Amino acid sequence: MPQNRRDFLCLCSAASLQLQPPPRIDPLTRTGSGRARNRLSAATALALEEAEQNPYWLDALERIDATPPRRRSAAVHRSTLVRGDTSRPWVALTFDDGPHPNSTRQILDVLHDFQAPATFFVVGEMAHRYPELIREQSRxxxxxxxxxxxxxxxSKIPRRYIATEIKACGEVVASVVGRAPRLFRPPGGDYDTEVAELAVGLGYRMVLWTSDPGDYRSPGPAVILKRIEAGLSPGAVILVHDGIQQTLDVLPELILMIRRRGLQLVTIDQMLEAPPAPSVRAPEPLPSGVRPPLGRESLRLQARPPR
Ligand SMILES: [Zn+2]
Incomplete structure (x- = not known):
């Protein structure tokens, strides 16, 4: 048992005294969004029995205490992606909160049918329960x-738990797909400088979004599409959720809508890895009297026999 376990339990107990005993949240049966779940106090979430028993989480906590991640404040800003390169006609579709047994496979089927790549920001405990689903995402x-x-x-939990939450999720993914994730998205977009610095210290790029249609509230398929369409532009990062039926229902039309606008779907990794698009600039006008150098085009023209 880690030495910090007592602190952890004290933290949870103290917080529980101030709050009503929370309902136990089962990620398998929740129908709402991650945001709804975020409204629970952090201590409540940490007090879940699963949190104390889960080997990934406990192992990560022990190691975080032993070697806290370095802070690299200067690197934080440039390590946060909100929008991709606007000079490329690229859009990233991102699914949060999975994998989910009722929807991930169906999302993957649609993406496969349309040959559309996406990015999945997965919850560690769900990945631990459904490793095959994140294997399929990776494949x-x-x-x-x-x-x-x-x-x-x-932003509401102590520093060591912030790092533990990030590290434990990364280790589940690495153990299942054989490669550690390098992208990180804070649940509900809830972060502060400390969260960002810890994520960067653990080797992540923090990824936010440009377009949030609020699909987690199930506002209706037409509303979801309309909201996304309003924010469609090169470099857009669209946030939707795994586990939301309406999102699944609109997915084929969403992909078609993006393509009708002349935009191409890419993963966040592709967005980050691509070199800056070459700028297409008109050549500078030459001063009067100066002849252009003999480039390939000039040579070809010169070689053409006179008519
Ligand atoms: Zn979420």
């Missing part, structure tokens, strides 16, 4: 990002 060529182990509000 399908999609990117997998870290969305913490228990999907808690990171």
């Amino acid at each position: 399908g060529g999609h990117s997998i990002g870290n969305h913490t182990y228990h999907h808690v509000s990171l």
Whole structure:
């Protein structure tokens, strides 16, 4: 048992005294969004029995205490992606909160049918329960990002638990797909400087979004599409959720809508890895009287026999 276990239990007990005993949240049966879950206090989330028993989480906590991640404040800003390169006609579709037994496979089927790559920000405990689903995501060529182990509000928990949540999720993904994720998205977009610095210290790029249609509230398929369409532009990062039926229902039309606008779907990794698009600039006008150098085109023209 880690030495810090007592502190952990004290933290949870103290918080529980101040709050009503929370309902136990089972990620398998929840129908709402990650955001709804985020409204629980962090201590409540950490007090879940699973949190104390889960080997990934406990192991990560022990190691975080032994070697806290370095802070690299200067690197934080440039390590956060909100929008991709606007000079490329690229859009990233990102699914948070999975994998989910009722929807992930269906999402993957649609993406496969349309040959559309996506990025999945997975919750560690769900990945631990459904490793085959994140294996399928990886085999399908999609990117997998870290969305913490228990999907808690990171700005509301102590530093060592922030790092533990990120580290434990990363280790589940690495153990299943054989490669550690390098993308991180804070649940509910809830982060502060400390969260960002810890994520960067653990080797992640933090990824936010440009377009949030609020699909987690199930506003209706037409509303989801309309909201996304309003924000469609080169470099857009669209946030939707795994486990939401309406999102699944609109997915084929969403992909078609993106393509009708002349935009191409890419993963966040592709967005980050691509070199800056070459700028297409008109050549500078030459001063009067100066002849252009003999480039390939000039030579070809010169070689053409006179008519
Ligand atoms: Zn989430």
